Amino acid sequence: MKRDNATMPDDVMRGVAGAVIIGLPLIYTQEIWLEGRSLPPLGILSLLAVSFALNLTLSHIVGFNSGRIERPFEDAVVGFGLSFILSAGMLMVLDRIDFGMPIGSFVGVVAIAAVPSSLGFALGNALAPQEGGEGSEKLESGWGDLLAAAAGAVILSLNIAPTEEPVLLAGQLGWPRLLLLVVLSLGLSYLMVFYADFGGRHERVAHGGAHQTPLAETMLAYLTAFAMAGALLAAFGQLDGFDGPSLAKTTVLAFPASMGAALGRMLV
């Protein structure tokens, strides 16, 4: 039960959805990893100050909590701080930071990666509106969801697929981290789509077929995202066939693709 305009876990998940959607392509960018380790701390602090001001403005106008704009400072602090934690988690899974690094390099990379994520967090309510996207009622559930998932997967992973990063990451990440990426892809997309309680979803899930159960839909959407990631990598000549390295590259790209798939399903 929502009390007044109190922030609830599903509001935070909406912010997380926005943060992942905006921040993930930059977390998959080599320049971000290098700039975070190389920029002087004062430069990074200045960037953080500017981005906090932007967060404050966005929290006052949009925010991640539907209907709540009366506590923009608190919401900006929440979005900003949680974006640091989220970025650090994703960078650790991708093995871009570790506790053996100098502390300045570690927080530098986290801080730079968190800037776009925090802006996405503050835009959560616009990127993933509680009532769903415009015209969403026209799309049938079931196949319509998978179509939306495929479109979302392509949108988010298209700007990563032709770059060097999926190949680089696939070559450096071991199987335990790749498996963790699969678990993270499934877990985050489940939480984003089903926990954040987007408009009309309860009814559609209740009236859908067997593949409309949350677990089945999450799995099917992930498979769709995985297939899209593989197709994009193949189209850009990044795959050499059905071998281990190709599977690793596809798994790496399937993470942002699955987040895009979740976005697509949230909007319908």
Next chain:
Amino acid sequence: MTESRNKGNKKRQRTGFEWLVLVTALAAIIAVVGALVYSGLASDGQPPRFRFKVIEAPGAAADTAAYEVEITNEGDVTAEEVLVSVTAGQQEEEVLLKTVPKGESETFTVVFPSGVRETPVAEVKSYKEF
């Protein structure tokens, strides 16, 4: 009406969940900003300074010698396009590293086609400051 509702919301007590996310977020911000301030104060802008560690790498083919070279940038500035020369007697191998970030180490392997008697010596021939 909306104004009065908003005024009412401002007086509303935070829920337990709101306190939890607020305190967690504040802790993350303090940790990141604190660490950046600390590393800014600890750094005095020294240019890149390099230290090498050269150890024999196992598994080299017959009549060849492989060495693992670790280069550490002890300066306060990241170095780019670092050209490293590894010399063993009359033999010299050059390796170009894209970057060696400040305070961090990079490792690479060099193979000398004919065996070497003494431990190779590594040095930086050129680099650019980031």
